[in-house]
Amino acid sequence: MGKLYVCDHPLIQHKLTYIRDENTKTKDFRQLVDEVAMLMAYEITRDLPLEKVKVHTPVIEAECQVISGRMLGLIPILRAGLGMVDGILKLHPTAKVGHVGLYRDPETLQPVEYYVKLPTDVLERELIVIDPMLATGGSANMAIDVLKKRGCQQIKLMCLIAAPEGVKAVQEAHPDVDIYVAAVDDYLNDHGYIVPGLGDAGDRLFGTK
Ligand SMILES: O=P(O)(O)OC[C@H]1O[C@H](OP(=O)(O)OP(=O)(O)O)[C@H](O)[C@@H]1O
Ligand SMILES: O=c1cc[nH]c(=O)[nH]1
Ligand SMILES: [Mg+2]
Numbered sequence: 001m002g003k004l005y006v007c008d009h010p011l012i013q014h015k016l017t018y019i020r021d022e023n024t025k026t027k028d029f030r031q032l033v034d035e036v037a038m039l040m041a042y043e044i045t046r047d048l049p050l051e052k053v054k055v056h057t058p059v060i061e062a063e064c065q066v067i068s069g070r071m072l073g074l075i076p077i078l079r080a081g082l083g084m085v086d087g088i089l090k091l092h093p094t095a096k097v098g099h100v101g102l103y104r105d106p107e108t109l110q111p112v113e114y115y116v117k118l119p120t121d122v123l124e125r126e127l128i129v130i131d132p133m134l135a136t137g138g139s140a141n142m143a144i145d146v147l148k149k150r151g152c153q154q155i156k157l158m159c160l161i162a163a164p165e166g167v168k169a170v171q172e173a174h175p176d177v178d179i180y181v182a183a184v185d186d187y188l189n190d191h192g193y194i195v196p197g198l199g200d201a202g203d204r205l206f207g208t209k
Contacts, residue, residue, distance in 0.1 A: 001171050003178045007043045012036055016160065016182050020198045026207040030083060033132065033160070033205065036182060037087030040158060044128070044180050045092070070154065071095070073125035077102055077143050078115060080201035081130040084158070088130070098122060100129075100143045104136075109192040111139040116146055126154040132201040134162035134181065135194050137169030144174050160201075161185055163194045 018024050019032045051068035054061055072092050076082050078101040085097055101115030119125065129143050140157055147155055155177050157170060162181045165188050170179055185194050193199070203209035 001175045004167055004171070004184070005044075005178065005180045006184060007040050007180060007182050009039060009043065012039050012043075012182050015039075019160070020196065022199065024204075026204065029204050033083040033201075034087040036160060037084035037130070037158075038090050039087075040160075040180060040182060041088040041091045044156065044158060070124060070126045071121075073098055073119055073122055073127045075100055075118075075127050075129045075143065075147065077129065077131040077139055080132050080205055083201070083205040084130045084132065084160075088128070096121070096125065098127075100146050102139045102142055104139060104192070106191075109136055109138065111142045113142065113146070118147075118150065122147075123151050123153075126156070127152055128156045128158050130158050132160040132205075133194060133197070134159040134166035134170070134179070135188055135192055136163075137166035137173070140166065140170050141173045144170070144177060148174075156180060161194055161197055163188045 015032045015036045048067050049069045050065040052063050053066050055064045072095040074085055074088055074095050074097045076085050078099055089095060096119035098118035102111040102113055104111050127147060134140055144155055157177050158180045160182050162184050164184060167179060185197055187195050189195050
């Protein structure tokens with residue numbers, strides 16, 4: 001079963017509180033999501049492998065370390081996942097970005113695919129699927145399916161807030177995928193919203209409501 005990591009760094013938890021607050025308006029919401037995504041990326045990439053390299057400092061030749069291994073690909077689920085991309089790119093500027101467009105039907109809560117565009121070298125990259133909200137898990141599972149159907153193998157999932165139902169659904173459908181979140185909330189309400197949650201992440205990011 002995939003592991004669940006809760007990024008409980010005080011800076012992440014502090015910022016998440018203001019992201020949840022209904023009085024936080026679009027500009028600050030966007031800024032805070034960007035900052036939390038960057039802080040989470042720092043935690044998530046803690047296990048990246050290093051390799052030794054020689055560097056000439058102005059003083060001597062030294063043996064130092066650089067990140068080795070596979071390159072990174074970020075896969076935001078449109079729309080709301082877009083809000084987390086730039087924060088991660090600040091730490092990993094060479095990552096490529098693939099987009100998976102899904103919306104959740106408000107009646108059935110089932111995800112509907114409307115767009116997929118991936119880097120040509122996606123199979124050579126470690127992928128992080130990004131979405132602020134993991135509610136029923138339908139969207140995350142469909143995005144991971146989209147990647148696996150194309151042969152992708154090394155996939156992580158990164159969300160701000162998860163419902164227990166969503167964590168369970170992803171762990172059952174994709175036991176090879178580790179999940180990284182800033183918080184696991186209490187439950188889903190009758191409309192499929194995470195409680196306490198933050199409302200509709202896409203609407204709050206883009207000011208569409
Ligand atoms: O786990 P699930 O039950 O599938 O719900 C989570 C999905 O719902 C939201 O997207 P939404 O459908 O609102 O699209 P948007 O990002 O365009 O607003 C959210 O950003 C996730 O993608
Ligand atoms: O609480 C939720 C659930 C799904 N999508 C959101 O944006 N928020
Ligand atoms: Mg939305």
